[in-house]
C-alpha cells in the first residue's frame with residue numbers, strides 16, 4: 491500500500507501556487523460549451539475532477555467516465571440530457587453509490603430521456619439528449635446543490651427557460667449563487683426570485699474570455715498549517731477578498747483560530763497572529779467542504795467544538811462523518827455524532843496509536859486535512875496520499891516547498 495510519513499518544518503515562510511477552483515472550472519467549462527465558445531476558459535485546473543470534464547466535453551465518447559467527480563457527474567447529466575446523441579455516463583464504485591435520483595426525476599419531468607443502467611437512483615445513466623418541453627418544477631434543495639446548479643446551467647438554452655422551487659432547507663447555497671453569477675457573466679438572465687425560488691430566462695449564453703481564480707477550499711489547508719504552527723507566513727496568489735466562492739469564509743473563521751489574512755491586489759497573506767477562541771461552534775451548511783479542516787484543526791489546538799449542518803457529508807467522496815470519527819480516534823480524540831448532521835468534541839480523549847497511519851477512503855480532503863496535524867504530533871503517516879489529485883494534485887509538492895519532509899514508505 492502506498493503511504494507517506496510526514497516530518498514537520500522548522501519554520502514556514504513560503505509562496506504557494508494553489509490549484510484553480512474546480513467548482514469554477516467545471517461550471518465555466520459547461521457554460522462555455524453551451525455558449526459554443528471556441529476558446530477554453532483560462533487557468534483551468536490540472537486536477538482529476540476538471541480533467542475528466544475537459545475530456546468528456548472535448549471527445550464526447552459514447553461512454554463517459556467521470557471517475558469520482560460529483561460536479562462532473564451532475565453537471566454533465568443535465569448537459570447530456572439537452573445535447574443531441576446517446577451517451578452512458580458512469581464513474582467510480584463510490585460514484586455509483588452517490589444518489590442522483592432527484593436530478594434525474596427533475597430532468598425527466600421536464601421531458602428528458604434518462605435510464606438507470608444498474609441501480610435505480612444511482613449512476614451509471616443512459617441519456618438520450620433532446621430539447622426539454624417543461625419549464626417549471628419543484629425539487630428538494632436539501633440533498634445536494636449540484637442538482638440545482640446542473641438544472642440552472644442548461645436552462646438558458648431551453649425554449650422556455652426554467653422556474654425552480656426548492657423544498658426543504660437549502661444546503662450549499664453559495665454554490666448556487668456561484669452558478670448564477672457565472673451564468674450572468676456569460677450573458678444569461680438568472681436569479682433568485684424568492685428565498686426558495688429561482689428563475690432563468692431563455693436566450694442562450696454569449697461566449698467570452700474567462701480566467702479561473704484559485705481555490706479557496708484548497709487554501710483552507712494552508713490556514714490550518716499556519717494555525718497549527720508557532721510562527722508562519724504563507725502567500726497565496728490569485729485569491730481575492732470578494733471571491734465568488736463560499737469557502738472564502740475560511741479567512742474569517744480562521745481569524746478565530748489565530749490566523750490573520752492580509753488582502754493585496756491579487757494575493758492573500760496568512761500570518762500566525764492573534765488569539766484562539768476557547769470553543770468553536772459553527773454551522774457548516776454553506777461550506778461543507780471546510781468541515782474536515784476545522785475538525786482536525788480544532789482538535790489539534792485543543793479547542794472543543796460543535797459543528798452542525800453536516801448532513802451532506804455522508805454522501806460525499808466517503809461518509810466523512812464516520813471517516814473523521816475513525817481517524818481522529820487513532821490520534822486519541824473521541825468525537826460524538828448527532829443525527830447524522832453534527833459532530834462535536836468536548837475534550838474527550840482515548841489512547842492514541844503510537845505510530846498512527848491515517849486512512850483516506852478515496853477522499854482527497856481526508857489526506858489534506860489530516861497532514862497538517864504533524865505540526866502537533868510526534869509522528870504521522872497518510873495512507874494512499876495520491877487521493878489529493880481529485881482537487882489538488884500538487885499538494886505534497888507544495889508541502890515540501892514549505893519545508894515539510896515527506897518520506898514514501
Ligand SMILES: O=C(O)C1=C[C@@H](OP(=O)(O)O)[C@@H](O)[C@H](O)C1
Nearest residue numbers: 513561634635636662665779802
Ligand atoms: O457545486 C459545487 O461545485 C460543489 C458543491 C458542494 O456539493 P453539495 O452541493 O453536494 O453539498 C461541494 O461539496 C462540492 O465540493 C462542490
Ligand SMILES: C=C(OP(=O)(O)O)C(=O)O
Nearest residue numbers: 558559560561779806807
Ligand atoms: C464533495 C466534493 O466534491 P464532489 O461532490 O464534486 O465530488 C469535494 O470536493 O469535497
